[in-house]
Amino acid sequence: MTIFSIILIVSVSILGIAMLLALYRFIIGPSLADRISALDLIAAYLIGLLIIYVMITDRLIFFDVALVLSLIAFLGSISFAYYLINRPKE
């Protein structure tokens, strides 16, 4: 176990702690816009985790997954903002 793999595992655990903090904001968020921004942040964490996973296990196919996920997260944010404006009146 080299120093490089230890640093990678430490980075993965830091990203896990950060994802838990963002999930806490996603649960307690006062408004709907808070939850949408927390979801955007969790998508960015997932992209980072995927790239570190590729560096640990040398499976290069997961770069494509990160590339597609970065596009899907953008489309999700845009459609949630559209839903915020055009929400049906209750």
Next chain:
Amino acid sequence: MNNITLLLSALCVLFGAIIMLISAIGILRLPDFYCRLSAVTKNSTLGVLLIVVGALLYFNNIEVLLKGLGIMFFIALTSPTSAYVIAKAAIYIKVPFWDQTNLSDFKTPDTLDKELGNQQEDS
């Protein structure tokens, strides 16, 4: 593998992870939706870019280089755009501001006329 390249790659990944932890602390601690949005978008963009640069330095491969440049391009293009759209939607549905925010740049002509009318009525 060259040792200096390995060291640079490890430093980039570690700094990216630490910057993403700072963005998580920002979304948990800041008082307002707009402050939290600013903390989220800048820090998460920089963190993902640093992690991708670390992966590119580690693999040293043309295929990985092209895919990594694609990821960096899409992240740097789409993450600030989506934050801007969410902020405009939040202003449109009147998510409340923090009480110490300076809102003097947000005065549209309607609200300015209303305030002037109120002042004239008061005097």
